[in-house]
Amino acid sequence: MPPVRLPADAELARDALAAPLFSRAVRLARWTTPGTPVGAGGELLSEELKAAVTHLGLDGAEDGGAFAADAWNFAVDTGLVEITETDGESDGDATGQAPAAIGTAAPGEDLAVLTDGGPADVLEIWSAGVDAVLADAATPTFEELLGDLGGLDEAISPDGEIDPDAIDLDALAWDQEEAAGQLDAALGSLYLFAVTDEAGQAASMVPLPMVAAASIIPEDMDELSAEALDELSTAVLRLDGQFRALAGTGLLEYQPVDDSVLEEAESADSGDHEDALDLDDEEDLARYGMARLTPLGLYGVRRRMLEAGLDAPVIGELADRDGEALLAVLPYRPEAAAREEAELWLAGREPLAAARDLLAAARGTDPAGPGRRLGCQLVLSLLGAPAEAALREVLDDAELGGLARVWLVERGADDVPPPGEEMIFWLTIDTLAAQLGTVDEAEHSPELRELVTDLAGQHSEFFERAWRTDHPATADVLEAVGRLHPDKRLAKRARKAAFKSRSGT
Numbered sequence: 397m398p399p400v401r402l403p404a405d406a407e408l409a410r411d412a413l414a415a416p417l418f419s420r421a422v423r424l425a426r427w428t429t430p431g432t433p434v435g436a437g438g439e440l441l442s443e444e445l446k447a448a449v450t451h452l453g454l455d456g457a458e459d460g461g462a463f464a465a466d467a468w469n470f471a472v473d474t475g476l477v478e479i480t481e482t483d484g485e486s487d488g489d490a491t492g493q494a495p496a497a498i499g500t501a502a503p504g505e506d507l508a509v510l511t512d513g514g515p516a517d518v519l520e521i522w523s524a525g526v527d528a529v530l531a532d533a534a535t536p537t538f539e540e541l542l543g544d545l546g547g548l549d550e551a552i553s554p555d556g557e558i559d560p561d562a563i564d565l566d567a568l569a570w571d572q573e574e575a576a577g578q579l580d581a582a583l584g585s586l587y588l589f590a591v592t593d594e595a596g597q598a599a600s601m602v603p604l605p606m607v608a609a610a611s612i613i614p615e616d617m618d619e620l621s622a623e624a625l626d627e628l629s630t631a632v633l634r635l636d637g638q639f640r641a642l643a644g645t646g647l648l649e650y651q652p653v654d655d656s657v658l659e660e661a662e663s664a665d666s667g668d669h670e671d672a673l674d675l676d677d678e679e680d681l682a683r684y685g686m687a688r689l690t691p692l693g694l695y696g697v698r699r700r701m702l703e704a705g706l707d708a709p710v711i712g713e714l715a716d717r718d719g720e721a722l723l724a725v726l727p728y729r730p731e732a733a734a735r736e737e738a739e740l741w742l743a744g745r746e747p748l749a750a751a752r753d754l755l756a757a758a759r760g761t762d763p764a765g766p767g768r769r770l771g772c773q774l775v776l777s778l779l780g781a782p783a784e785a786a787l788r789e790v791l792d793d794a795e796l797g798g799l800a801r802v803w804l805v806e807r808g809a810d811d812v813p814p815p816g817e818e819m820i821f822w823l824t825i826d827t828l829a830a831q832l833g834t835v836d837e838a839e840h841s842p843e844l845r846e847l848v849t850d851l852a853g854q855h856s857e858f859f860e861r862a863w864r865t866d867h868p869a870t871a872d873v874l875e876a877v878g879r880l881h882p883d884k885r886l887a888k889r890a891r892k893a894a895f896k897s898r899s900g901t
Contacts, residue, residue: 398591399709399733400698403691409515411692412522415646420452420467421525425476425507427451433497438472438479439465441497466644473528474521475506519695526645526696533638534576578611580700582635585610586648586689587697601651604632604639604685632684639687647693651686715740719753719772724764726771727834738775747779751786759795761868766830773799784809798823821865829869832876845880859886863893871897 402408412418427448433441440448445464452467454460471477481499509517588610589602608631613624636653643650689697701708711733714722722741726734742750758772759765776783776799787803790796791813798819804812815823831847863874871894878891 397588397698397701397706397708399711399729399737400587400591400694401711401736402695402698405515405519408692408695409518409522411646411690412518413510415522415644415692416463417467417470417529417644418522418525418646420463421471421474421476422507422510423452424448424464424467425471425503428471428477428501428503430500430502432501434479434499434501436498438469438499438501440468463644466641469532470525470529471504472501474525475504476510476521477501477507478504522645522692523696523699526642526647527700529641529645530579531576533641534579578631579635579638580704581611582607582638583647583689583693583697584701586687587694587701590689590694601649601686601688603681604635604653604687605681607687608632608635636685639685645696646690647696648687648689651682653685654683657683711736712740715743717741719750719757722775723754723757723768723771726774727767727830734771734774735778738778742775742778747782748786751776751779751783752789755786755790755796755800758799759793761795763833763869765795766826766869767834769795769799769826770830770834773803776803781807794819794822795826798826817861818865821862822867825862825865825867825870825873828873828876829867832873844876845882849881849883859889859893863897865897 403411413422432444434444435441439445445461445468448464448468449455449460452460452464454463457463468477472479479499479501482497506521509521585607586602589600589607593600605628608628612627612631633653639648639650640652642648698708698710709725709729714725714737722737726737729737754772754775758769760768776787784804784807787800790800793800798815801812801815801819802823828847831844859874863870867873874890874894874897878887878894881887881890
């Protein structure tokens with residue numbers, strides 16, 4: 397994944413504690429007294445739930461009971477509230493009217509962590525709660541599953557109870573892992589939209605159809621079929637419910653699907669989605685919901701990516717590493733992110749020592765060597781006169797002498813010895829090898845084509861001389877020039893030179 401900018405843990409922890417769900421969960425945990433009765437699933441009983449609604453100041457809210465129940469579940473899932481089961485079970489009280497408690501609740505040990513622990517501890521608790529909300533959001537209700545089958549009416553008995561014998565359980569083909577993966581894919585799309593948005597942390601709101609399409613529509617599908625539109629509309633409505641549940645965690649900002657869309661979905665016949673959803677109409681897309689990850693959401697999604705084994709770097713994570721670690725990844729970062737990473741790495745370092753560390757790390761004839769030297773040039777470009785001595789120390793180095801001369805000349809240094817022909821061609825081949833090794837040739841061929849054209853055009857007999865260059869990437873570079881050079885005659889000469897380089901004749 398592209399690198400992401402994240403606030404400090406302290407700021408993220410404050411955001412987590414301010415999120416509605418976490419904030420209410422903490423208030424309920426502190427409100428709970430040891431011995432508070434709960435039901436079979438650890439839920440608050442009727443009277444206690446009413447008291448919780450009042451305590452949270454939600455008496456006037458239309459969904460006050462649901463908000464309080466969600467906050468209680470968050471408190472239980474995170475350990476802010478601990479549940480203790482009691483012996484025996486009961487379906488009701490002595491009159492058979494109300495469910496009786498089969499457990500008790502008390503403030504959990506993790507509640508003290510919020511005051512005694514650090515930001516990382518707060519984020520750990522918040523993350524546990526988010527994981528639980530995500531799991532619940534990806535799990536359809538029994539009624540939703542039956543509704544998909546069209547068998548809910550037959551399964552409901554006259555007294556309103558669901559009759560398991562009337563349900564074809566084999567038809568309830570639902571995969572928890574797949575459903576969770578689809579939700580993670582949608583969040584991953586939002587993450588990618590955010591880290592590639594020039595606005596940075598304040599990324600633009602993304603229409604829900606775009607989020608869904610990035611996860612389920614093949615990239616090579618030029619025009620959406622009726623079936624694809626139907627699948628997309630279904631996915632959008634599913635994400636709407638899931639994102640509504642996630643908004644309270646502070647993970648994302650969400651503008652829900654407009655009521656007019658929900659009404660259309662209820663009344664539309666199969667196949668009518670093509671008229672209801674126009675992917676080219678920005679105003680129409682906005683009716684289908686808009687979302688973006690918050691900085692806290694970027695942290696949370698990145699954390700899940702790391703747990704899944706994905707490489708999701710964060711800008712600044714290399715600041716305490718040595719030059720070798722920095723140059724191993726810097727060439728593969730977008731230009732703006734690479735520069736910011738370099739600035740953070742240099743901050744607090746003595747320029748001369750930093751330059752020596754970078755130059756030592758840049759050496760090597762391995763395939764990654766050209767990329768390291770490219771990254772080295774980027775970081776050195778941020779240093780001034782105090783680093784000059786380090787560059788002069790490598791003027792006679794076959795691998796570093798060329799870039800050292802460029803650095804010194806660009807800063808108007810005196811007494812810079814001119815490079816020999818071998819050094820000029822070596823640096824040229826090295827520069828091309830670095831570019832070819834750090835960008836996708838298919839995606840960036842115009843830029844690469846311009847680069848190879850400019851470099852090859854600087855010397856009338858470039859190919860005749862270039863193939864003799866004692867650089868391990870010479871043949872590969874000349875072959876690439878043969879693929880990319882717009883002049884067919886020169887491209888042929890490049891391929892011929894590549895053959896000479898490999899054969900040594």
